Amino acid sequence: MxxxxxxxxxxxxxxxxxxxxxxxxxxxxxxxxxxxxxxxxxxxxxxxxxxxxxxxxxxxxxxxxxxxxxxxxxFDGDTSPHHHIRCEVCGKVGDIYDAPDISGIEKGLHSDFQVTGFILEFSGICPHCQARQQPEQ
Amino acid sequence: MxxxxxxxxxxxxxxxxxxxxxxxxxxxxxxxxxxxxxxxxxxxxxxxxxxxxxxxxxxxxxxxxxxxxxxxxxFDGDTSPHHHIRCEVCGKVGDIYDAPDISGIEKGLHSDFQVTGFILEFSGICPHCQARQQPEQ
DNA sequence: TCAAAATTTGATAACCATTACTAATTGAGC
DNA sequence: GCTCAATTAGTAATGGTTATCAAATTTTGA
Missing domain, CATH: 1.10.10.10 (Winged helix-like DNA-binding domain superfamily/Winged helix DNA-binding domain)
Incomplete structure (x- = not known):
């Protein structure tokens, strides 16, 4: 280090x-x-x-x-390129490694900002919160 | 209302x-x-x-x-579909209306989360902060 | 090897956005 | 208009994060 x-x-x-x-x-x-x-x-x-x-x-x-x-x-100790998914219920975060590549999507946009990058973050429900929500039906 | x-x-x-x-x-x-x-x-x-x-x-x-x-x-009073860009320096937010459509990108991903959606947010430097940074060279 | 200089730490206080609490107020249906 | 639950104003509390600073640690260089 x-x-x-x-x-x-x-x-x-x-x-x-x-x-x-x-x-x-x-x-x-x-x-x-x-x-x-x-x-x-x-x-x-x-x-x-x-x-x-x-x-x-x-x-x-x-x-x-x-x-x-x-x-x-x-914080994430893994700096390799990947995306994240966040649980809407508890806030826990998981990794997504197979999202389609949209690199370059920030180029050519119409804005008075100087565009430098983007963040794609998925949302969903984690296994633990799925298990807790199902029974209530 | x-x-x-x-x-x-x-x-x-x-x-x-x-x-x-x-x-x-x-x-x-x-x-x-x-x-x-x-x-x-x-x-x-x-x-x-x-x-x-x-x-x-x-x-x-x-x-x-x-x-x-x-x-x-x-908060944004405009609920029409559009994306946002956030200034890395001051946090100010602007609108992006012409980003390529990536709807459906959350489908078919490999994750133990139940994937429900995504957020695409751009980052950049707003006009005000650009003007403040240029002179210092 | 030792002392001076600089960075970093631990402990604690301060900060600030947000939420919770509660008595007083007010909108909405009768 | 009356009733009553929803909402408000005012204020206190909360919680994550940052700032402060003397003491400790590490580096530098004589």
Missing amino acids: KEFLGKDMRLTNQRRIILEELQSVSTHPTADEVYGLVRQKMPRISLGTVYRNLEVLSSLGLVRKLENAAGQKR | KEFLGKDMRLTNQRRIILEELQSVSTHPTADEVYGLVRQKMPRISLGTVYRNLEVLSSLGLVRKLENAAGQKR
Whole structure:
């Protein structure tokens, strides 16, 4: 990880463990869920440190920050190209790897904004919430 | 508007004016910006009333709610089908009417979620922020 | 190797958008 | 007009996130 950090940036244990923990799960944890994970290995870390480093890691491109829908921010240790689906009921996020490629869709649009990109996010109902909703009929 | 309200729902002046003000602007105001607009006609309205009614109007489909974990919610009085573009710098939102049609893209995806829809949101830099950034080179 | 300089941390307070609460008010049907 | 449930204004509470700052840690360089 050292090689990704900029000049004047240090590879602290906190920083390293936050990244490792985030890369070890396939959920898309919120900042306080990351805090919970990291505290198992480093019980005295503070929540502020987690927030600060998630921001640093995200600006370095080492993790993805998901902030394009309601609720808390979520973080993804998987930086490979893929999309996300968000549960309308509980907010949980899953991965979508086989969506049709729409890259370039942002080109040639009519807008006074300078268009730089787009985010495609799916919505649905997660397995857990499906199971909870079915019985009520 | 009366016809859209459900049984046991009242058409109050507050509710009517909030909708009228939101439909009269092409910006995508935050709740407190709507509050500012409505207070010009109804100075004693409370912020809580604005929040509550924006939620009601949105659940009735009379306005669109644009949610983003990174910033404040925004509201759109235009319910016709169109996409949005968000300024990466200041968070301001604009409309995109000529994006290629990707309806149906959510069908046939491989996921344990029950897929119900998608949101396509563009990102860019608004005219105001472009003007502010250019000079610094 | 040691001291000075710089970054980072932990702990806590502050911030701010949003929601909850409650007594008073008001719209809508009779 | 009267009644009553829905709604409001005003205010407090909530919760995620950010800011602050002294202490700790790491780096630098003499």
